[in-house]
Amino acid sequence: MSKEFSIEREVVLPATPEEVFAAVTTGTANWMFPTPAPDPGSPIVRNWEPPTRFTVRQDGEDGWFNALDFLIEARDGGTAALRYVHSGIFTDDWDNQYDGAAKHTDFYHHTLGEYLRYFGGKSAVYAEVSGPPASAYPSAMEAVRKSLGVSAVGDTVQLELPGLAPAEAVVDYLNPYFLGLRTENALYRVFGRNNFGGTVDISAHLFGEDADKERTEQALGAYLNGVFAA
Template sequence: MSKNFEIRREVVLNATPEDVFAAVTTGTGGWMFPTELDPGVGSEGPDDPAVIAWEPPQKFAVRQEGPDGWFNALEYLIEARDGGTAVLRYVHSGIFTDDWDAQYDGADKHTTFYLHSLGQYVRYFAGRAATYIATGGPAASADPGAMITLRGALGLSDTSTAGDTVTVDVPGFGTVDGVVDYLTPHFIGIRTADALYRFYGRNAFGGTVDAAHHLFAAGADQEKSQDAWTSWLDDVFA
């Protein structure tokens, strides 16, 4: 049975409205998956949602519609604040079908993590394009305790917190030396001087533990990097 939903957030970002607007409307792949979007109302983006608001740098909105009244809509309202910061008011609305509670819970928690990643991007990597890699964990990572296993593989413990440093060796990719910038039971974020590493505990929402990383180093090899992280996740959950 379908049911409407609405997810709202208000976050303060250490960036100008111009930087925030650029980050959410250009396909840099710096904080979420890359997108291709022509500027202006009426243009189309990923999966053909229509741009319904384009008012740089204050407002951006897209809406996708389907049969039987289905829709999915995103709205970004951006306002300058003192000290070179900006406040973002974000609304994600639409219709979920099937297991509404699980889908809403997953989308709600993902929203918080995505917007945190946006904040990290505009603060540390604003305007930089990323080599984006994404990989799903093996079937074993769907286990309820999979995120505990992942924490151990990353050198994190029950007492670890955001701000801790980590070192992870990934065969075929290299050594990751970074700081934990996000840590909850469902998500882990690690920031280095040239990357944002993101881990998603989608096992809590019927999926697997997945990874999506944003590599800002010049010349990053997308295929080689993705293969290395896929193998690493396979080994973690072997």
């Protein structure tokens, strides 16, 4: 049964309003949100008011819509407050979809903060893979944490992905649903979508000059297949 939803958040980010607006609109970090490539002239862009407001809305059949609204306001110390509203209609399994979208929103905002703090202004090569069917079981994220030796935010672990050079990584986010790892040149994000009817998935935002999307996706896929090998 279709039902409207609204997910609202306010976060303070370590950047100016201009930097935040650029991050969510110009391709430097907008891939952290479920938005189409923004174009001020596109019919889905309802507000384009740099650096204070950006709104996109997609409409479909039978009243369906999906809208994201970003309101950005300067704060003291070179920071900015982002007021974010994600609204729309879920067509089925409303409670599970809302829970998943709300938890993803918190993780996206955290990742946006990490990007602005450590990689602000840099463009990234974006890689992502979905885990195998075996990663859909309830304790799948526990298996990932165990394989990486992760126990708490602030831990430093050795990230070893098949075919890539080992890298020291700091755990910047950790809960039963998500895991964030930050290296000198990348942000790795692990999504426990097994909790919402999916699989464990991984994305990587690569900022190094030698960033290689295909090679990284092969490495991430091999890693997940190894963790969840029968």
